[in-house]
Amino acid sequence: EAGVAQSPRYKIIEKRQSVAFWCNPISGHATLYWYQQILGQGPKLLIQFQNNGVVDDSQLPKDRFSAERLKGVDSTLKIQPAKLEDSAVYLCASSLRIGGDTQYFGPGTRLTVL
Amino acid sequence: GQQVMQIPQYQHVQEGEDFTTYCNSSTTLSNIQWYKQRPGGHPVFLIQLVKSGEVKKQKRLTFQFGEAKKNSSLHITATQTTDVGTYFCAGPKGNQGGKLIFGQGTELSVKP
Numbered sequence: 224e225a226g227v228a229q230s231p232r233y234k235i236i237e238k239r240q241s242v243a244f245w246c247n248p249i250s251g252h253a254t255l256y257w258y259q260q261i262l263g264q265g266p267k268l269l270i271q272f273q274n275n276g277v278v279d280d281s282q283l284p285k286d287r288f289s290a291e292r293l294k295g296v297d298s299t300l301k302i303q304p305a306k307l308e309d310s311a312v313y314l315c316a317s318s319l320r321i322g323g324d325t326q327y328f329g330p331g332t333r334l335t336v337l
Numbered sequence: 338g339q340q341v342m343q344i345p346q347y348q349h350v351q352e353g354e355d356f357t358t359y360c361n362s363s364t365t366l367s368n369i370q371w372y373k374q375r376p377g378g379h380p381v382f383l384i385q386l387v388k389s390g391e392v393k394k395q396k397r398l399t400f401q402f403g404e405a406k407k408n409s410s411l412h413i414t415a416t417q418t419t420d421v422g423t424y425f426c427a428g429p430k431g432n433q434g435g436k437l438i439f440g441q442g443t444e445l446s447v448k449p
């Protein structure tokens with residue numbers, strides 16, 4: 224089966240610019256996650272969707288980050304405006320169900336903010 | 338808040354030596370998962386442990402879940418260069434199904 228797809232793989236922007244990331248989860252996976260992974264650290268959950276509803280966005284900096292999962296399949300994560308500290312790899316993951324299920328990660332988008 | 342901690346942060350070994358990474362949670366976990374991330378890659382699921390005191394093996398890898406379900410370990414016997422990468426443990430946050438708290442990882446390098 225196809226894995227989690229993400230694009231773009233790399234993005235370089237200047238601070239205060241906007242950027243958007245796209246994720247297509249594994250077919251049939253109800254739960255989708257966006258993580259931020261700063262170099263040398265473990266992934267940190269930003270937002271979790273169950274179908275097209277938000278389950279948890281407590282760690283999402285809502286003044287600049289937004290995410291949506293229209294139709295409960297693809298998802299986009301947007302940063303507007305970007306700050307230097309947003310430089311990180313943004314990982315999308317999906318799981319079949321909610322509740323401690325195995326999470327399958329996409330290749331990630333490496334964002335550099337100059 | 339709930340924390341998951343791993344030690345050591347880095348481990349450099351000679352090929353053929355053993356390797357162990359330890360994971361400790363500030364709270365009791367319903368389960369613990371282990372992921373491996375190769376350099377430049379993304380985390381890949383290795384295993385999930387659920388039962389207190391559970392031990393699972395995958396070839397040269399041995400995973401253990403503590404009796405109190407607050408700690409875990411991953412032991413690799415006779416490391417190979419293909420074992421290079423960062424090993425993360427992750428546990429669910431509270432009763433919030435699916436939300437994982439990741440440790441900071443142990444980066445393993447293997448010298449041939």
